[in-house]
Amino acid sequence: MSKLLVTGRKKLGGETYVQGAKNSALPVLAATILTKGENVIYNCPDLSDIEASARILRYLGCKVSRSGSTVLVNCDTIDKYDIPDELMRKTRSSIIFLGAILARTGRAKMSFPGGCEIGLRPIDMHLKALREMGADIREKHGYLDCTAPKGLKGNKISLSFPSVGATEDIMIAACLADGTTTITNAAREPEICDLADFLNKCGAKIYGAGEGVVVIEGVKSLSPTSHSIIPDRIVCATLMACAAVTGSKIILDGVICSHLASVIPVFEDAGCKIRCCNGTLEFTAPEKLKAMKTVRTMPYPGFPTDAQAPLLAVSCIADGTTVFVENIFENRYRHTGELIRMGANIKTVGKVAVVEGVKSLYGAPVEATDLRGAAALVVAGLSAESQTEISGVRYLERGYENLELTLSALGADIKKI
Numbered sequence: 001m002s003k004l005l006v007t008g009r010k011k012l013g014g015e016t017y018v019q020g021a022k023n024s025a026l027p028v029l030a031a032t033i034l035t036k037g038e039n040v041i042y043n044c045p046d047l048s049d050i051e052a053s054a055r056i057l058r059y060l061g062c063k064v065s066r067s068g069s070t071v072l073v074n075c076d077t078i079d080k081y082d083i084p085d086e087l088m089r090k091t092r093s094s095i096i097f098l099g100a101i102l103a104r105t106g107r108a109k110m111s112f113p114g115g116c117e118i119g120l121r122p123i124d125m126h127l128k129a130l131r132e133m134g135a136d137i138r139e140k141h142g143y144l145d146c147t148a149p150k151g152l153k154g155n156k157i158s159l160s161f162p163s164v165g166a167t168e169d170i171m172i173a174a175c176l177a178d179g180t181t182t183i184t185n186a187a188r189e190p191e192i193c194d195l196a197d198f199l200n201k202c203g204a205k206i207y208g209a210g211e212g213v214v215v216i217e218g219v220k221s222l223s224p225t226s227h228s229i230i231p232d233r234i235v236c237a238t239l240m241a242c243a244a245v246t247g248s249k250i251i252l253d254g255v256i257c258s259h260l261a262s263v264i265p266v267f268e269d270a271g272c273k274i275r276c277c278n279g280t281l282e283f284t285a286p287e288k289l290k291a292m293k294t295v296r297t298m299p300y301p302g303f304p305t306d307a308q309a310p311l312l313a314v315s316c317i318a319d320g321t322t323v324f325v326e327n328i329f330e331n332r333y334r335h336t337g338e339l340i341r342m343g344a345n346i347k348t349v350g351k352v353a354v355v356e357g358v359k360s361l362y363g364a365p366v367e368a369t370d371l372r373g374a375a376a377l378v379v380a381g382l383s384a385e386s387q388t389e390i391s392g393v394r395y396l397e398r399g400y401e402n403l404e405l406t407l408s409a410l411g412a413d414i415k416k417i
């Protein structure tokens with residue numbers, strides 16, 4: 001099991017390119033199932049979650065190859081409709097394949113995606129919507145067995161919560177459905193828009209992505225296309241957090257600043273200076289960070305839940321008290337225990353975390369237990385006196401492409417052992 005060794009308090013400097021968005025590439029890869037022929041996906045990050053999706057596509061009969069950040073996917077022949085348990089468990093976001101397999105083959109069988117470290121991750125909204133589109137879904141012995149022999153039918157779907165995954169699953173399923181599907185209370189994340197852009201380039205008719213109501217007019221078939229994945233706004237926020245805790249000035253390239261509209265003000269509250277101009281974000285941290293105001297995670301365009309952990313790590317050494325309210329997932333403070341081992345002063349009660357800034361953290365052996373919690377520990381390690389040893393690096397590799405190489409290129413003392 002690899003570990004990360006971080007020796008903190010090194011200033012960062014220089015410029016780096018932000019990787020493509022994991023949470024856009026995953027649904028786009030699933031959506032290629034609707035096409036016959038070769039799709040070219042540019043700016044696709046090289047991550048274990050992406051590799052897990054490629055394994056599922058290959059199992060189904062698709063050809064998937066990568067050269068650098070370009071991934072080729074050809075789904076000419078799909079000769080299966082099930083996802084084996086061991087592939088399903090690799091990443092719970094595999095539920096996004098349900099609508100795609102059902103729309104392509106009329107059948108889909110997969111195990112219930114397990115919960116994960118940050119919560120139960122129910123899929124009730126996915127199943128309710130697909131049933132409303134005519135799918136017959138049986139749930140037994142932990143398996144979902146779905147059929148839609150006469151294909152899926154467009155319908156009016158109203159989501160009780162703007163679920164990102166459910167919105168994506170329905171959008172994909174609705175592209176080849178008979179008739180029009182309307183999703184009310186749809187998620188508005190930039191990754192939803194990127195998926196809609198990909199599907200519309202394939203010939204789909206999706207209107208209103210990024211707003212609360214999305215309309216999908218079913219078409220007969222889709223053809224493959226080439227598409228470049230949007231930059232990863234959470235990786236960008238994480239690199240900003242690394243610069244914030246080391247009093248550094250860095251430049252991030254390939255950024256869409258509007259995707260960070262709810263994150264930038266939080267860093268500015270802490271005294272950071274941020275300048276955006278056509279795809280480049282210039283970040284300058286103050287010598288001493290001020291406490292941010294209350295940070296509430298919300299569906300987009302609110303503050304993203306995925307940025308909560310890295311920003312909470314920043315607040316640990318800010319001057320004053322910061323309050324976090326985690327409104328999206330029920331168990332997303334697991335990193336706080338490890339941060340306390342590094343000298344942080346954090347109290348969590350339910351979905352609220354109160355962070356009293358301390359002068360500095362000190363290095364310690366810590367354990368990551370989820371993807372963004374792992375990122376928080378890297379941020380904390382960069383700020384701490386002496387050395388921090390982080391285990392559970394496999395969690396980090398799910399969402400960050402060679403983060404330790406990126407950070408050492410910016411001047412951090414960090415290595416994987």
Ligand code: EPZ
Pocket residue numbers: 022023024026093119120121122123124125126127161162163164165166187305306328329330371372399
């Ligand atoms: C996506 O997860 C992202 N993952 C998550 O990123 C992100 O945190 C989340 O959206 C919120 O932005 C991918 O895109 C692969 P949801 P998803 O459905 O789709 C509840 C990361 O770190 N819910 O919007 O699973 C659910 O339990 C990951 O990159 C239901 O109750 O998120 C949660 O409380 C973590 N029933 C809330 O909705 C359902 O059927 C939001 O979930 C579906 C969801």
